[in-house]
Amino acid sequence: MFLTISTTGTPERPATDLGYLLHKHPEKAQAFSTSYGRAHVLYPEADDQRCTAALLLEVDAVALVRRGKGKGRGGAPDSALAQYVNDRPYAASSLLAVALSAVFSSAMRAVCAAKPELPSQPRPLRIEVPALPARGGPELVRRLFEPLGWTVTVEPVALDSEFPEWGDSRYVRLELESTQLTVAEALRHLYVLLPVLDDAKHYWVASDEVDKLLRAGEGWLPGHPEQKLITSRYLSRRWSLTREAMERLELVRLAEADDSEVEDIDNAVEAETETEEKPTPLAVQRREAILEALRAAGAARVLDLGCGQGQLVQALLKDPKFTEIVGVDVSVRALTIASRRLKLDRMGERMASRVQLFQGSLAYTDKRLKGYDAAVLSEVIEHLDLPRLPALEYAVFGAARPRTVLVTTPNVEYNVRWESLPAGHVRHGDHRFEWTRQEFRAWASAVAERHGYDVEFVPVGPDDPEVGPPTQMAVFTLGTAVIRTEKEAKAA
Numbered sequence: 001m002f003l004t005i006s007t008t009g010t011p012e013r014p015a016t017d018l019g020y021l022l023h024k025h026p027e028k029a030q031a032f033s034t035s036y037g038r039a040h041v042l043y044p045e046a047d048d049q050r051c052t053a054a055l056l057l058e059v060d061a062v063a064l065v066r067r068g069k070g071k072g073r074g075g076a077p078d079s080a081l082a083q084y085v086n087d088r089p090y091a092a093s094s095l096l097a098v099a100l101s102a103v104f105s106s107a108m109r110a111v112c113a114a115k116p117e118l119p120s121q122p123r124p125l126r127i128e129v130p131a132l133p134a135r136g137g138p139e140l141v142r143r144l145f146e147p148l149g150w151t152v153t154v155e156p157v158a159l160d161s162e163f164p165e166w167g168d169s170r171y172v173r174l175e176l177e178s179t180q181l182t183v184a185e186a187l188r189h190l191y192v193l194l195p196v197l198d199d200a201k202h203y204w205v206a207s208d209e210v211d212k213l214l215r216a217g218e219g220w221l222p223g224h225p226e227q228k229l230i231t232s233r234y235l236s237r238r239w240s241l242t243r244e245a246m247e248r249l250e251l252v253r254l255a256e257a258d259d260s261e262v263e264d265i266d267n268a269v270e271a272e273t274e275t276e277e278k279p280t281p282l283a284v285q286r287r288e289a290i291l292e293a294l295r296a297a298g299a300a301r302v303l304d305l306g307c308g309q310g311q312l313v314q315a316l317l318k319d320p321k322f323t324e325i326v327g328v329d330v331s332v333r334a335l336t337i338a339s340r341r342l343k344l345d346r347m348g349e350r351m352a353s354r355v356q357l358f359q360g361s362l363a364y365t366d367k368r369l370k371g372y373d374a375a376v377l378s379e380v381i382e383h384l385d386l387p388r389l390p391a392l393e394y395a396v397f398g399a400a401r402p403r404t405v406l407v408t409t410p411n412v413e414y415n416v417r418w419e420s421l422p423a424g425h426v427r428h429g430d431h432r433f434e435w436t437r438q439e440f441r442a443w444a445s446a447v448a449e450r451h452g453y454d455v456e457f458v459p460v461g462p463d464d465p466e467v468g469p470p471t472q473m474a475v476f477t478l479g480t481a482v483i484r485t486e487k488e489a490k491a492a
């Protein structure tokens, strides 16, 4: 079993940096023992311009069978012989993935003490796997790798070259090329996708496999168009594990959705305008616009409704003017991530007394939301089905009734400006709707009218003369008349 990773370079960024990235010196041939045999790493070529590392795994077929037995379940014991005489020693498969993670574990985690800046830099990469078992054929190979930014060359290997009429085997020769990816990303893609294509996982799938999958899939698996197939095959079609993984991926996707969209979109905008300075990500511009509006309103006690991973809560905590900050979300897992981000458990007492996270659904009235100066709904309404929106409206504007309410949502008109977004698509799979400026204004004005608020609209991000800004924000203020009557009512 064999694969090679190659890169090219210049005297300033020599190709031999690959040695630092993989933590394996280009001048040495090294061998490592792994659970399934000896893994060798060697460099067939290594100079400033070109460098190739080869990973070769000599599978110990006997160890393989013993391990299978040792775990009590020997995989599929077709026949005693099939366990010894099979394609394992020759084909790149899940065993190679195990070897990858054993031999290149620091590289996969993007750690490089000697040159800490290297791992995060994309570089020209070329990966070759001469014999890859690929259930699903070349077409599936493309569907798995292309969305990740690889240019894929995949050729079926004939069952027997002397008898072309026998057709193709289930093996392919795979070549991947990219200039946009880092070595760590490449290794993590292979670590997950080789066994997925092999689809015959040799070792017993335990529940920590879900953790391994999510760790290796970080940054690319959530939202991959074949996320379901990848998850299910990686976990050997164990449905309970698959379901757990899918739930956790969904959560990551939800919580990170807006940020990652924005990053993609930013890159597109950057490429388009070829600006020298990196534009501020939209998510950051949005947070700044929200903070500014909250300060302008003189709010001190603030609700962040649908707080997700807690980025806004974190920003609010940095300003002592905000004396009480409450993050609410329907997703317990999002709240767990938020509390980890905020380091709630290690926070000083004074800081901790200013912040609270709790679980709740905005589709129901909730007494705990009463009595705050302001509520923020940042990129939340579009995650609710339209028929649920009146319930949210009542819970926030009718029952909780803070003096100020900020609502942000995508402006669908702007979508034509995102180059990476196919026509007619919403920005994120979980968006139940995206509104034009007019639709948002109509909704917000009607809400204001029904509940005694005044409303103003603020563009967030570059305000395009034709299609408007990428994010639209409505600033609702409880009508002065209403405030007076309430005060009078209290006084009376």
Ligand code: SAH
Pocket: 254, 255, 258, 305, 306, 307, 308, 309, 311, 328, 329, 330, 331, 334, 360, 361, 362, 363, 377, 378, 379, 380, 383, 384
């Ligand atoms: N406000 C954050 C997160 C936006 S993502 C930001 O601007 O980055 C949308 C969030 O709304 C998710 O965390 C989701 O769990 C939450 N959400 C969706 N429906 C909800 C509901 N009915 N009640 C409370 N939160 C909800």
